[in-house]
Amino acid sequence: MKTLTANRLTDGRVIYRTADGQWTTELDEAQRLSPEEAAELLPVAEAEFGIAVGPYIIDLDEAGPAGQKWRRETIRLAGPTTGTTHVLGAA
């Protein structure tokens, strides 16, 4: 399962593509896509102007970001892990 993510032009915040072609900061609202659908949608998002900067495809599973970039995407979703409790083994 995949979705499209990007950074918001005005403030750089992490955003995800919704089924109606909008962008949201909530991963729960992101459109779930097959690999083929994601590949078709990416150039459409890249060609749009105004909200999203640098859209790209990420892997998801039921729990959230998945695949080899799961940690990076989890940090993008949830924020820095630099609190006072250091759980180093997992983000």
Add this chain to the structure above:
Amino acid sequence: MYRYDEHDTTLVRERIEEFRDQIERRMGGRLSEAEFKPLRLMNGVYLQLHAYMLRVAIPYGSLRSEQMRVLAHLARTYDRGYGHFTTRQNIQYNWPALTDIPAMLEDLAEVEMHAIQTSGNCIRNVTADPFAGAARDELEDSRPWAEIIRQWSSLHPEFTFLPRKFKIAVNGAGEDRAGIRVHDIGLQIVQNAQGQLGFEVWVGGGQGRTPRLARKLKDFLEPQDLLSYLTAALRVYNAHGRRDNLYKARIKILVDALGIDGYAAEVEEEWSYIRDGELKLPAGEIARIRSFFSRPSISDPAPLPEAGPAAFRAWLDTNIRPHQVDGLSSAVISLKPIGGTPGDATAEQMDLVADLTERYGFDEVRVTPDQNLVLPHVRNEDLFPVWSALREAGLATANAGLASDIVACPGLDYCNLANARSIPVAQAISETLDAEGLAQAAGEVTIKISGCINACGHHHVAHIGVLGVDKRGEEFYQITLGGAFGEDAAIGEIVGKGLAADDVPPAIARILRAYLDFRDEDERFIDTLRRLGSDAFKEAIYADLAA
């Protein structure tokens, strides 16, 4: 300290208006991201994982109190209440909105600051000894020379689009605290046999994926020739640097390719055409710039305090440096609280430092390449009230130069380039070492952590370096041993396979315990390591992992 003239003021104001217009055109759809990106980078604006990041230049790491107050104001007004001081003596804000950046730049301009040339393939902020003008081992104050280079390199039309970024360091003391061997060009102020001051010129140092120590380019450069010689050195690089390959574009690769003698010959030839031209520095101009950097003088010098609480005396032992002027000391303000984020300071902490700078510090505060702050000039009798105020603000950690004084890049928690996290590893290491009292016991040890091979955490030149790597979605950390930053600069050696994140803090604790077992009396960690070799510590790193 240097004050802007009308040229500086005009240049900065014009740049803000230009960038404001570029942002408006980007927001209005008249610039694409591909068109806008190089423009924002030239103004210090990156797009990181979660937000834009604004890097503000702090010329050679020197600030007045009013400037520090504006840095606090930016953190409070446009960010999330804190800023991050970097290894290049700058400050970064991690959360600004693009639309707020013109206002931030206007606030900075009010106190003669900007973000120009904090990114891009140009000459970046000049690094200097954070104790310049104060350190007892100093031959010559490096700041006037750093300022002369700053003025020459700001918006230099010939060197705005170099093959790659270019970093210059100037050091005027016996101990190299600017890192001249790990900069593209390093200038060490020396005295020749006739007693004349000049520069020893080093070239081609750098870290990243191809770490190199700089090679000596010239034994003695006369001061008036500084800018013509730098121009010749940059011109040869600009002409021959590898623009075809990002990873081979730094000057260190060109010096590798030509050899130091070949590169030097090209520089000398180029210099022969220009050395007696308009770039020769007039003695009057050198004197004018020097006049901005006066040294404080005091009457009735007091000795260092001998009484006081144990925590104060411990802070005196670790965080105070000797000063040129009797009765003054330099005080390191550690931005490395145990378990904290290296280099971070809150708006309230920055305001407090500004207050102390104004009241006790002759209105000067510095940023160090170790991500700490320094009050370079403090009367000895004022050290106790300074410490007391710092302690109230969580800024009196007595660990300057110790193993818990860890340098770390932002890593995967913020940086778009990182492969692994740095800050949480630094936090966990400092807590582990503190819990066992190892940092105090081991004395002078440097630990530096980078979250990718770009090496912004300077792990290559740490006694104990930690490099984060990604292996199929998991973070691992390579340990290097034997690196050094200063006049004994060295690139650390990788000692073995990478460790899981949770294994790094105990492994470093074992290294330090092994050192305490191995050392001769009063021998520093780096000296024990050089005497025995890194293999002697390898067993300590990996022994418990095999069990």
